[in-house]
Amino acid sequence: MSANTTYVIAGGGLAAARAAETLREEGFDGTVVVLAAEHHLPYERPVLSKGFMLGEKDLASATVLPLDWWDEHDVDLRTGALVTALDPVARTVTLADGTAVSYDRLLVATGSRARRLDVPGADLDGVHTLRDREDAAAIRAALTTKRPVVVVGAGWIGLEVAAAARAAGCDVTVIEPAEQPLLRVMGPTVGALFADLHRAHGVDLRLGTEVDRITGTDGVVTAVRTADGDEIAAACVVVGIGADPQVDWAIAAGLAGDGAVDVDAALRTSDPTIFAAGDVAAVDHPVLEGRVRVEHWANAQNTGPAAARSMLDQDVSFDRLPYFFTDQYDLGMEYVGHLEDATSAEVVLRGDVSELAYVAFWLVDGVVRAAMHVNQWDDGVEPLKPLIGTRVPPERLADPGVALTDLAD
Ligand SMILES: Cc1cc2nc3c(=O)[nH]c(=O)nc-3n(C[C@H](O)[C@H](O)[C@H](O)COP(=O)(O)OP(=O)(O)OC[C@H]3O[C@@H](n4cnc5c(N)ncnc54)[C@H](O)[C@@H]3O)c2cc1C
Structure with a gap:
């Protein structure tokens, strides 16, 4: 890539930071500009509702890349920079203060905003x-x-x-x-x-x-x-x-998408110079059926680098299965797979539900679409991954006598 090429990343969260990191790791020696609305170094959000909310972790622990990294890698991180408009013909984005920033390639990684309640009193303090x-x-x-x-x-x-x-x-x-x-x-x-x-x-x-x-x-x-x-x-x-993708300005400029930005498996939008990653990207997933948009930490962590490689014209086909985790009281879980709506899926449980030590599988038409383990840290999520998209008889899934690693046979 030419040293006088400019790649701009709109957004300043996990996907944006990982994309910037990957551009440099892959040897891109052009200009990298990250336009981040918040006045912080990019940070991860899961700790906000867990370790930090419990008073066990500080917010510094959530920083993706330390301050030194941005200087050492010559990445121009502009905090407090809110992108408000995109001109895909002129190849510029405009900031709230009127500054126009030109790009050769653009990554949209602006994440989501929390939905607000529309009832009287929703704006009260507290x-x-x-x-x-x-x-x-x-x-x-x-x-x-x-x-x-x-x-x-x-x-x-x-x-x-x-x-x-x-x-x-x-x-x-x-x-x-x-x-x-x-x-x-x-x-x-x-x-x-x-x-x-x-x-x-x-x-x-x-x-x-x-x-x-x-x-x-x-x-x-x-x-x-x-x-x-x-x-x-x-x-x-x-x-x-819930939350909604922050892409009004990108959709208004003509990028395809209905509330999120549609991308192909290479994370490229309907404009070949523009890419999307993280919460905002509705990916034409090569393994799962149809478009998949998830608001998961791992999705931002993995689509950021994948989009960066795609911006560098490497072959990318983003085929990772969605992965999610939560911690509540003494329940820790990991979930893999994807269901738009689990309400009518068949659920198979295996293990001891009352002891918070179990695995759940969701099947649609006999095919395992998603799986979750609760507190099964010896096995973790790895043996569940190969089961997604396969047919396994429910009685086998439920039988603790069959090792998880043997279920795929
Ligand atoms: C409290 C909380 C807890 C969570 N816990 C979990 C969990 O346990 N497990 C899990 O898998 N996922 C969890 N998530 C979801 C996960 O954090 C998100 O999927 C992830 O943050 C998405 O990363 P992102 O980079 O796409 O977007 P974001 O993290 O939202 O970052 C986007 C950034 O872009 C900025 N931005 C927005 N618009 C503009 C603009 N126009 N111009 C410039 N900058 C802009 C935003 O201010 C933000 O800083 C949690 C989310 C929250 C909020």
Whole structure:
């Protein structure tokens, strides 16, 4: 690659940092500019709702690459630089302050923004979403007061915050419109196991209802009212109702995609000079059927480098299976595979559910589409990976007498 070529990365999270790192590792000696909206070095987010929220880890532990790295590798990291527009013909992106930055190739890695609740009172002080370091610091500070917490949404982030809030000694109520936590991704059977876990730790789980309004005094939250008419005291409300890709400016400029940026297996968009990675990329997956867009740490960690290689015209076919993990109380799990909607999948359990030591498989039409282990750290996730996309009789999957490593036979 020519030394006077400029590669621009829009976004400053894990995918962006790993892409910049890979460009240099692969010997790209042109200009690399990273335009990052936040005023921090790129950092990883999982710790925000786990170790940091529990008071066990500091935020510095989440930094992807230390400050020295950016200087030593001559990567121009511009923090506080919000990209607001793209001109694919002129090959420029424009920042909020009006600065135009030219590129030869562009990577879109702008991640997601937390969805906000659209009810009266959602803007009161003490009502939070959780996406960045500042959100996490504010919620953690609220937890240390041990005053009541209401979590809206029983998804991963909501449940992790609920667990941290219980550990901090807060009364915790979780409000979820679906009949079980994590319903779409885990289905009703495993969703119910997570419900049991949280109830066993003293969480007041209100399922099948939603928030009607949030009330407060002097601009500060005091309670959440449900659609059922219940009034739940709250000094802190954490809204965890999902996230949306931050790509309005890219889609407005004509890149193909419906709320996210469509890319082929080489992570290239409908414009051959523009690539996408991380949460924003809807990948035409060569192994799984159809387009796959996931909001997972491992996806950002792996698509960032893959997109960088693709920008360098290397052969890339991103065929990794989605992988996800969570930690809640004494449950640690890893999940591999992908289901758009697990509610109607067949679930096979193996092991001891009551002891939080089990494996779950999700099958559709007899084919294993996803698998999860809970606290099975000796085997981990590796023996589950080859099973995805294969047919294994459910009774074999459920039989602890058949080693996980023999199931693929
Ligand atoms: C609290 C929390 C806990 C999580 N826990 C887990 C977990 O346990 N396991 C797991 O697998 N995944 C987890 N995730 C998901 C995982 O963190 C994300 O999938 C991952 O951060 C995506 O990385 P990314 O680089 O695509 O985007 P991001 O990490 O969102 O980074 C994008 C960056 O780009 C910036 N940006 C946005 N728009 C612009 C713009 N227009 N111009 C310039 N910069 C912009 C953003 O401010 C942000 O800094 C968690 C997420 C959160 C929020």
